Amino acid sequence: MSARARTHAAGTAPALTPIPERLLLGAGPSPVPRSVLDALAEPTIGHLDPVFVQVMEETAALLRTAFDTANPATLPLSTTGSGGMDALVVNFIEPGDRVVCGVNGLFGERMADALTRAGAELVRVEAPWGRALAVEDLLAAAEPGLRAMVVIHGETSTGVCQPLDGLAAACREREALLLVDCVTSLSGQPLSIDGDGVDAAFSGTQKCLNCPPGLSPFTAGPRALERLGARAQPPRSWYLDLSLVGAYWVGPTDPDAAPRPRTYHHTAPVNLIYGLREALRLVVEEGLAARWRRHRRAHEALRQALGVFGFERLAPAEEALAPLLALRVPDGLDEADLRARLLREHGIEVSGGLGPLAGQIWRIGVMGVGARPDPQRRLVQALADELGGGAGEALSALQAGWEQ
């Protein structure tokens, strides 16, 4: 029988590998609450159904709270966080634009790559992996004629948080846009799109929002939309063109346009939106300020606990990203084997290093419901089991950290 005839015939479908329970304490995805998973499994309805339009409005309103913005153009793009990066670049950067890009980790490198593909004239501002960029270096690079400055607020490859102070003012003075990757920081690290003067930003759902991956929360303010409207050529991507996506999600993005009904653009990932809506509801219920405090406390508590085993934080305290604890692995430890054992024997995922830091650091997620004492105790206990001791001291350090 030919291969073709075989595939066309009715067949015994293969048995599918069952999905295990994991405690996700890596760089993402983060733990997903049962209520969010249950929301995913609600019945699919049409992307133009009046009820779904209501769901979109609720989701966008919750997202504005999470971003701390009044931007009407705030919506989850139908792509993952990495696709959000493409969207940021393709909408707001034109070929030949001079763009300052901060590079101090893998996600800064990716951004630089995406900007180069878009034809930008790139000005790289660098810092060592594990350190924040000096704000004065960014400001010094912001020469007249600059069109945009792009920074990674939460560098997931190194656990570094980039301070934004002074960047918005410098960008406004030069009529440049301030564009920010907040994939790992959104709702876990203080960030206010409006308060910090960010013109456009993208995030992911699978970090501090505790939603499965697959959407990219996105926001764009008036200066960014003006830039989009004034482009000489439309964005290279039809799918990510915010003037088209926005017409479906929030009506016209052009502030001078007459109000008009939503227009079909693409079929939104209906069930993922259900999940995001529920995940955002949990964020708003807790409140941003309380959530930021909790993430910081959880970060410090876990850092102290893992210090007992000899792990030391990569970033200086004042540059550390609360939702992602990057730790130098103690000398002599077979880190890959230990991570494999944590996963296999204890069902706990932590992440290793990337690029030049592979084999040298661990990246531990402190994200949303993962930033609580219980999951952290499980990790500490499992590590003590595998390392042959230290549980008592490490658990005490954890508890002390939470009580501070």
Place this chain on the structure above:
Amino acid sequence: MSARARTHAAGTAPALTPIPERLLLGAGPSPVPRSVLDALAEPTIGHLDPVFVQVMEETAALLRTAFDTANPATLPLSTTGSGGMDALVVNFIEPGDRVVCGVNGLFGERMADALTRAGAELVRVEAPWGRALAVEDLLAAAEPGLRAMVVIHGETSTGVCQPLDGLAAACREREALLLVDCVTSLSGQPLSIDGDGVDAAFSGTQKCLNCPPGLSPFTAGPRALERLGARAQPPRSWYLDLSLVGAYWVGPTDPDAAPRPRTYHHTAPVNLIYGLREALRLVVEEGLAARWRRHRRAHEALRQALGVFGFERLAPAEEALAPLLALRVPDGLDEADLRARLLREHGIEVSGGLGPLAGQIWRIGVMGVGARPDPQRRLVQALADELGGGAGEALSALQAGWEQ
């Protein structure tokens, strides 16, 4: 209290609008079986977890069966079907490429737009909305120097299926690629990527596969990958660059590359992949040939039943797309009001026309589990209720159609 302080405080989260049950018989999304919804709600695990790698392999293998291809580079892209269009264009078209694009409906127009954004030298071949393109017109446009021919296999805006006969041979003769949009046709209309000589194609999950929207099944053969490898400039999109995505999903796409382990590219939409895997399992269990026959039978049965109410198929019989029945609305019927009543009173979604066909046609999905007698009976009965009669005759016609 300022707006900012208000949003930072812990709040009463708003009540979320509940999700109703719908019978989805529009142009998509299509009905999603409970086992697929339940798969979505399985626990999220890491995108690099060895178990998830196994899930990816199972999904890709099932997808090869659905596409009827041996292409290793067969995978669900982490974007919706519309994003798959962007991926097709951004990977295989370079600025200045001469490209024939068939345009006989909205999705052909979109493709032409995407090709123009990519800098292609566009050769439009047209047919009226509601008709297939004449194969001889496509062949006549395929002059020497052609780089690609792009057609919409299932034109969702008109319910027309584009014959592919002769296109692959003509393209090969000219060293051009044959690129196909099979969003609405995959698994509902006869199509063999390898048998029909298609070099690359994209689809969506929310049509005949009965999976929620959010992924774009994609396949690329050796000629397409060779073209990708020979590009003068990398694709404009970092996210959709198949040489990067492929390294995560299936290893290197370059046939000359040494085997190497999967490399992280982006965080896959883990839970959507669970859903797709289950949806594809159901497809393979039925078998492609049986599935194609069932869709054709369901299409004809419903056409005959709705003919009782005065609806007439837009496309000629030999050009009709089985999974999408586009019907001219009888004169004098307030079609928008009737669709609203079907949704509100009966929970049944059907779609109206797009562009020049708005107000003139209905588009009824005949997709996967929607292509069965039970859901069709519900639609016929609801229509008879709203139109004040005809149920008996229409239901008899439906049954007769299924018994043919």
